[in-house]
Amino acid sequence: MSDWQPPRGPRIIPExxxxxPMPEPPPSAGPKVIIEEDRPAPRLDFQxxxxxxPVAPTRPSVRWSGIGRAIGGLALLGGGxxxxxxxxxxxxQFARGAMQGWATLGVVAGGVALLGSGLWREVRGLAxxxxxxxxxxxxxxxxxxxAKAEALRWAASVQEAAPLQPAIRDARSVEELAALLQPTLAxxxxxxxxxxxxxxxxxxAMTAISPSPGLDVLVFAWRGVRLVRQVASLHGLRPGLAxxxxxxxxxxxxxxxxxxxxxxxxxxxxxxxxNRLLEQFAGEAAAGAVAARRMLRLAKVAAEACRIxxxx
Amino acid sequence: MxxxxxxxxxxxxxxxxxxxxxxxxxxxxxxxxxxxxxxxAGKTVFLTSLLANLLAAGRGRRTLPALxxxxxxxxxxxxxxxxxxxxxxxFDVAAHLAALAADPPAWPARTEDLSTLExxxxxxxxxxxxxxxxxxxxxxxxxxYPGEWLLDLPMLAEDYAQWxxxxxxxxRRGPRAEASAEFLAFIESLPPGAPAEESLVxxxxxxxxxxxxxxxxxxxxxxxxxxxxxNPGPRGETPLMWFFPLPQDARGGLAxxxxxxxxxxxxxxxxxxxxxxFRRFERQAVLVDVLGxxxxxxxxxxxxxxxxxxxxxxxxxGGGWLDRLTGVGVSRVGFVATKADHVPARQRDALAALxxxxxxxxxxRATHAGVTTSVHALASIRCTEDDVATLEGRPVAAVRGVLxxxxxxxxxxxxxxxxxxPEPGFWAHGFFEMPEFQPPRLDAxxxxxxPHLGLDTLLAALIxxxx
Ligand SMILES: Nc1nc2c(ncn2[C@@H]2O[C@H](COP(=O)(O)OP(=O)(O)OP(=O)(O)O)[C@@H](O)[C@H]2O)c(=O)[nH]1
Ligand SMILES: [Mg+2]
Numbered sequence: 001m002s003d004w005q006p007p008r009g010p011r012i013i014p015e016x017x018x019x020x021p022m023p024e025p026p027p028s029a030g031p032k033v034i035i036e037e038d039r040p041a042p043r044l045d046f047q048x049x050x051x052x053x054p055v056a057p058t059r060p061s062v063r064w065s066g067i068g069r070a071i072g073g074l075a076l077l078g079g080g081x082x083x084x085x086x087x088x089x090x091x092x093q094f095a096r097g098a099m100q101g102w103a104t105l106g107v108v109a110g111g112v113a114l115l116g117s118g119l120w121r122e123v124r125g126l127a128x129x130x131x132x133x134x135x136x137x138x139x140x141x142x143x144x145x146x147a148k149a150e151a152l153r154w155a156a157s158v159q160e161a162a163p164l165q166p167a168i169r170d171a172r173s174v175e176e177l178a179a180l181l182q183p184t185l186a187x188x189x190x191x192x193x194x195x196x197x198x199x200x201x202x203x204x205a206m207t208a209i210s211p212s213p214g215l216d217v218l219v220f221a222w223r224g225v226r227l228v229r230q231v232a233s234l235h236g237l238r239p240g241l242a243x244x245x246x247x248x249x250x251x252x253x254x255x256x257x258x259x260x261x262x263x264x265x266x267x268x269x270x271x272x273x274x275n276r277l278l279e280q281f282a283g284e285a286a287a288g289a290v291a292a293r294r295m296l297r298l299a300k301v302a303a304e305a306c307r308i309x310x311x312x
Numbered sequence: 313m314x315x316x317x318x319x320x321x322x323x324x325x326x327x328x329x330x331x332x333x334x335x336x337x338x339x340x341x342x343x344x345x346x347x348x349x350x351x352x353a354g355k356t357v358f359l360t361s362l363l364a365n366l367l368a369a370g371r372g373r374r375t376l377p378a379l380x381x382x383x384x385x386x387x388x389x390x391x392x393x394x395x396x397x398x399x400x401x402x403f404d405v406a407a408h409l410a411a412l413a414a415d416p417p418a419w420p421a422r423t424e425d426l427s428t429l430e431x432x433x434x435x436x437x438x439x440x441x442x443x444x445x446x447x448x449x450x451x452x453x454x455x456x457y458p459g460e461w462l463l464d465l466p467m468l469a470e471d472y473a474q475w476x477x478x479x480x481x482x483x484r485r486g487p488r489a490e491a492s493a494e495f496l497a498f499i500e501s502l503p504p505g506a507p508a509e510e511s512l513v514x515x516x517x518x519x520x521x522x523x524x525x526x527x528x529x530x531x532x533x534x535x536x537x538x539x540x541x542x543n544p545g546p547r548g549e550t551p552l553m554w555f556f557p558l559p560q561d562a563r564g565g566l567a568x569x570x571x572x573x574x575x576x577x578x579x580x581x582x583x584x585x586x587x588x589x590f591r592r593f594e595r596q597a598v599l600v601d602v603l604g605x606x607x608x609x610x611x612x613x614x615x616x617x618x619x620x621x622x623x624x625x626x627x628x629x630g631g632g633w634l635d636r637l638t639g640v641g642v643s644r645v646g647f648v649a650t651k652a653d654h655v656p657a658r659q660r661d662a663l664a665a666l667x668x669x670x671x672x673x674x675x676x677r678a679t680h681a682g683v684t685t686s687v688h689a690l691a692s693i694r695c696t697e698d699d700v701a702t703l704e705g706r707p708v709a710a711v712r713g714v715l716x717x718x719x720x721x722x723x724x725x726x727x728x729x730x731x732x733x734p735e736p737g738f739w740a741h742g743f744f745e746m747p748e749f750q751p752p753r754l755d756a757x758x759x760x761x762x763p764h765l766g767l768d769t770l771l772a773a774l775i776x777x778x779x
Contacts, residue, residue, distance in 0.1 A: 006708040009741025010607060010727030013701045013710065041714045041721035043417075044697060044752040049760040054372035133447070137434075140389045141371050 125243030132237070135308040142174050151177055154308050157236030160184050178309055189303050192231045196299025199227045203295055227295065228302045235306035247305060328592055339437070339448035341778050346590060348627075349599030350534040350619060351459030351543070354650035354692055356420040358599055359429075359456050360408040361692035361762050362771070366390050366431060366452075367405075368761030375761035378768035382776035386436040393430035393451060403429040403456050409762070412693065413754035417716070423458045425546045426589075430454070435779060450778050455589050460528075460539035464581045465590065466622040467537055472571040476557035479537060483523070483557070486611045487531055492523035495556070505564030513554055513569060517541070520556035532608030532743075535619040538577055552577050590627065595644050595774045598624075598674070602649040602667045603726060607744040610736070617670050617733075624674030629681035645678045645685045646774050647671045652765050653691035654746055655726045656698045656709040660689040660765075662729040669732045686773045691765035695749035701725050713749040722747070 086108045094101030135150035137143075151168045155161040161184045171177040203223045228247055232239050239247055335342050349355045365375040370390025374380065380387065395402060404427070411418045431452045467475060483492045498519050506512065521541050527533040528542060536542060541553045555573035558566070598620070605616040629642050649667040652660050668675070668687045675685050701710035701723040710725040724747070730738060754762055 006706065006728060007703055007725075007741075008728045008738060010744050010746070011703070011725045012747065013703070013723040013725060038720075040719035043714055043750055044695065046694065046752055046763045048752075048763045049755060052368065052373040052375045052760050054374065137389050140391055143371075 122240035122242045125238055125240030126246060128237045129239060129243050129246050132306060132308055136310050139174060139178060139309055144174050147174050147177055150308060151181060154236055160187055181309055185307055185309060188234055191234055192299050192303035195227060195230050196296045199223055200295035224298055227299055231299060231302040232306050237306055342451045343595055343775065343778060344453040344593040346593035346596045347599060348462060348596060348623065349459055350462065353459055353599040353601045355459060355599055356423050356456055358650065358692040359403060359454055360405055361764050361767060363405045363431065364409055365761035365764060365767060368759065373760050376768035376771060378772040382772045383779040387433060388436060388447060389434040391432050393432050398428060401425060401427040403427040410756050412751045413756040417751050419748065423456055424543060427456045428454065458543040460543040461585060462623055463535060463537050463619060464539045465586060465626040467578050468582055468586065468626060472574045473560065475574065477560055479557040480559065482535065488527055491526040491531060495519040495523040499558060506566040508565035508569040512566060516556050517554035532612040533615045535615050552580060593642060596642055597774060598645065598647045599650050600667055600670065601651060602663055602670060603651060603654050604746060607746060609743055610739040620671055621673040624677055629678045629683050642683050644774050645683050646770050647675060647687045648770060649689045651691060652689040653694045653696045654711065655729060656711050658709055659729045662731050664689040665731045666729060688766055688770045690767055690770055692767065693751050694763040694765050695751055699723055716748040716750045
């Protein structure tokens, strides 16, 4: 029994063949194709579409980088110790008398509530920025349901887009949806450009009269941040501090990629060496004309970063 | 290799390195995945499956579980990079998928020209500061080409005399001698100092081409040069390809002409094919139709191994000072036995093990240069199910699929897959050609990808580290 080895040569065995009595193939004969059952067979079906349907997305794993840990640690120490301190203090005050106790508790509770609401707004601000990403991803994927939901949320927050809401609800395809949003987005873009011109004029004027280059940079940075926030609110985004930082960062990144993608190898290498990020936004803001041109550019890139449709 | 001799090459390498480095710093990695494979190895089908399944994964479909795992659910969107100013055709995934899904289905034809496509993978960042940093992208550069052309790569390092004597030596060995008999007789009959007479040269080239064709199609041989004589590309044959090997002692006008054409041909291939596409790449998938080579017999099997080794010898696997300096170069190579659905599941490990032996030389070279290598068995498009067949009254593991030629369902027993290059006795069964199977039922739009075996593991090994 165990000394039987499967034949070494490959061969084709037709499907509906009787298994038992098989003529022993002569040892030297190569494999053969024998089709007995002369009936076309249907194609194999692995039910692949059903096997790969999306499940609830797994939460991406997060890696705590060094700086992340440090910030987390500081927050925990600061927040935790402050909370402990406050609790002890309130207990002490209650020990002195009910009146003092309640008053202190009220003060602490009010402070915590203010802090909490501030933080909440920050988180909301950041979330609105993420919503732009979600919308763009949905458009890129061609996911009509999500794209529609995001477009409705956007239309509700942007004054100019409010009349579009019924049409958005009726859109049949992602392309149709995109076409619906396009004119409004163009209007917003034009308004962002106008804001950029105002900011450009202002920073030109300010840098012209300011006494020191250091101050110029500060003025320019302040005006730039304000401009980005203005453009964001135009697009229905209300970024808090964290949201603004995220938006600035994306704006800078977009500006950098514009430089890095359109020209070939040597240009990208040059971009790396002369660091366009620095060149564009910090460096010699002293020259008012340069500053003005940069403001215009910033407005344009910021507007692109806030669009719920991928640009172009 | 040639880097030191070519200052412009050095400069270009340095610029390329700086560009890749800069991109990875701002979170916009660009990775060229070189898919190398001899003709019929399965490159076109592999690229089609890779693109379809990655695009589907970008839509949230779980087509590539192993890749998804290393990406940690961070993959957001996958999209083809819109066409820019390329002067090359685009790799047409949609058309290939449609043909595979059609009724009756059709496999891609032999590839006759270069085509490229870039895929952009958009990923969330892994750091806790991701909210501030935004997303990251990884761009994959892919290229499809006729497999025959790859064999021109070893020609770059040889002059005509070396090439001709090595080629003639190979031609006079084993079954090739019989397939090339007419050509060999022709060069024997040439008078010494034959003139560069046009009709003579063309006759020689035609005979040489016929012998190459016979070796490829009838014997399953792969080490056949020049590649463009077998597969001239969209423009058809040009006089540049009309050369053939002559014995060492040949003199005269004919010998000079073929040597000149050889040099010009090699130079053209270097400039148009290898410099732009194979001089620099970061990842490589080496596709090998191991089973096909095994079934084609001892000589064809050894010939395939020789061809793979020659190609690997001609590729740069880094390890040079410039590569260290710029930190670019090949960092991962996957050796892949394709069409793994031709064997039942329990023989796939044997297939990979056999491939490991077949590519021992290239793998050693890559590992020596500090490259991470791995060996896989993969089916780009799974066309069979495992089954049990009865041979000589005994059950054996087999696969069952629908034959493309006559739409009949058939079981195929692929034979014993040896774990290492087999002993002489193994080859007694003679030449066997695996029939083509019908692809399974596919969604023509390709929205859900295509059924595959092991593509996800390969991708995780090749690009998992940049996700
Ligand atoms: N069953 C099965 N067959 C495959 C698979 N991949 C390729 N094949 C078969 O192999 C043949 C050749 O595949 P191609 O992808 O066209 O080969 P290639 O490397 O592009 O060949 P050239 O264009 O000549 O260089 C196909 O026609 C199929 O019959 C697979 O995953 N499973
Ligand atoms: Mg091909």
